[in-house]
Amino acid sequence: MAKIRLYELARDLNTTNKVLLDKIKDMNIEAKSHMSSLDDETVKIIKKNLLSKKSVDEIEEKRIKPTVIRRRKKLVQPEEQATEEQAETIVEEAAPAPEIEPEVETT
Numbered sequence: 001m002a003k004i005r006l007y008e009l010a011r012d013l014n015t016t017n018k019v020l021l022d023k024i025k026d027m028n029i030e031a032k033s034h035m036s037s038l039d040d041e042t043v044k045i046i047k048k049n050l051l052s053k054k055s056v057d058e059i060e061e062k063r064i065k066p067t068v069i070r071r072r073k074k075l076v077q078p079e080e081q082a083t084e085e086q087a088e089t090i091v092e093e094a095a096p097a098p099e100i101e102p103e104v105e106t107t
Contacts, residue, residue: 003037010034013050023050 010020017034024031027049029042038046062070 003039004043005034006031006036006038007034009038009043009046013047020046 006020006024007017010017013020021031021034024046027046029038029046030036031038060072062072064070
């Protein structure tokens, strides 16, 4: 089991030592300075907490013009809400449309 220093992990995650140290303290993991050693399990926990938030947000890109790209985050719904909405959609689609009688012109 190799240990890694906090500043090395910060470099790998492309962030500063201070920001990473603050986030680690918010996760209730002991680290006093940028020279603190972290074991493999702790590194996995930190990466999971920090990187999972980024992977949840998906970005939709739409090219408006050749030089303009619109990027929007897709809203990810929990499975429970998504299934309820799908059920409502299915019920709406299954309902028969009211019959409309054609108008006949008499001249």
